[in-house]
Amino acid sequence: MLSSRHVLDEERVPDEDLVVHRRDELDRLMAALRPGDTWPTDLMYLIGPTGTGKTMLSKLAFDLLEQDGEMPEFESAYVNCWRHDERRDILLQTVDQLCRAPVHESSTGRSELISHLENDPGYPQYLVLDEVDQLHDKDVLYDLHSVPVNLILVANREEDLFAGMADRLKSRLSVGRRIECGAYADREIAAILSKRAEYVLGRAGSRWDERDMMHIAEHCDGDARVGVRTLRIAVEEDGEVPDDVVERILPQARDRLRQKSRDQLTDHQVAVLCVVEEFGPITTNGVMEQYRDRVDDARTKRTVQTYLSKLEQYNHVKRSGAENKPEWSAVEYETV
Ligand SMILES: Nc1ncnc2c1ncn2[C@@H]1O[C@H](COP(=O)(O)OP(=O)(O)OP(=O)(O)O)[C@@H](O)[C@H]1O
Ligand SMILES: [Mg+2]
Known part of the structure; x- marks a missing residue:
């Protein structure tokens, strides 16, 4: 039998039984x-x-x-x-x-x-x-x-x-x-979460049900990691999936994942993020200019573009404006 920590740890390779889709x-x-x-x-x-x-x-x-x-x-x-x-x-x-x-x-x-x-x-x-x-x-x-x-x-x-x-x-x-690997549909994330909830909380019933999982999934934007982390916080804090899981727990899950990925950024990526936080909305050229002033061995513009793209994937920054001339702004934390 797998431990709950193991099942709800999004870093661990899940047991084959837990893989749905x-x-x-x-x-x-x-x-x-x-x-x-x-x-x-x-x-x-x-x-x-x-x-x-x-x-x-x-x-x-x-x-x-x-x-x-x-x-x-x-x-x-x-x-x-x-x-x-x-x-x-x-x-x-x-x-x-x-x-x-x-x-x-x-x-x-x-x-x-x-x-x-x-x-x-x-x-x-x-x-x-x-x-x-x-x-x-x-x-x-x-x-x-x-x-x-x-x-x-x-x-x-x-x-x-x-x-x-x-x-x-x-x-x-x-x-x-x-x-x-396309973004998951809501029902796919719900199925991934139901499988894990069943392992940890037992059969659907008073502590969780399929509707809760669907409700969480609808707010994950196709990202299973957000769902798994939400389930983990709910189980750790409440021992069940509470009615207000989407309003109270899911924003915490998003913030904790962001903080975790922020801790993993390289010095160059942090420098780029700090520029966006300070000056956003700011164009890519604007980011480049400020970033070059902050580091000794600046990366090329192309590399900085891949950093911005990654920072966007991990919900640290968002883009607006034209596709070929985007402007970057920082994403606010939800729970602090
Ligand atoms: N089909 C699935 N069945 C069960 N769990 C899944 C499935 N897909 C993803 N997960 C779980 O969702 C979490 C995120 O998956 P994973 O880390 O593989 O994402 P990724 O595509 O590598 O994302 P990134 O691009 O951010 O690195 C992990 O905890 C993983 O176990
Ligand atoms: Mg990955």
Whole structure:
């Protein structure tokens, strides 16, 4: 039996029993990863907005392959490019997880790291690059696509991933298979939440019912993470799903998720967010001007655009104005 904390922790890969919907996507991903008559697909994409199960699928697929007696030996690695956005750092993380030989963190140079990866070990190797649209130096994709490692690239928006990419790399990477994870419909989120509520609170009845789940889902904007966090706060604070869950608990859930993602921002992303908070509504060029004054090694405008896009996905900023000349403003917290 799973513990409630485990079931309601949106960071943990849920047990397969808790996964509702995305079955088709999971099957397609696993079929592509399995070595068959042809070698596994060497380049795949999981694309979709926030909270649509991309990270979940990318991790769950490997957990399931690990347990599958028919799957031959393989090795897999997972790197979050939000946390590790520099070329050498990503290579280091990859070598560390994939290659069975130890590497020295500080003294091993980039070309040596690549040469570790060039050795074909004779079994398939996989690398999930999550949040890959946040990569600062996209040339690392060139390094990784040139070695015998099958890549699974996970991103919110393909435009952000390909923006500013050199043409030779773009044409190499444009061929991979895509699995799209669209925003969930309300009834899909309600089903995801009902499954978890049943695990934690027992059958629908006095402590929760299907209508509560639908009511929460209608306010999640297709993002399952908001729903799972709302359920968690309700269970922790009230031991049930209260009548005022949407009015009282859901705004807290949104704020806590925002605070959590804010804590994970890099210094550059925080600098961009602070500019928007101080000067918004402000154009992208305006943001660039202020941001350059605040940091020593300013990122390019394209990178700053991907930051703004990410900050929008995570509900820190909102855009208004024309599509090609947006203005950015900060989103207020709801419960403070
Ligand atoms: N089909 C599903 N069944 C059960 N739980 C789900 C499903 N889809 C998403 N979830 C849960 O919703 C939460 C968000 O999912 P996940 O972290 O995979 O989103 P994501 O697409 O990676 O979002 P982001 O782009 O913000 O990283 C997780 O707790 C995950 O377990
Ligand atoms: Mg994710």
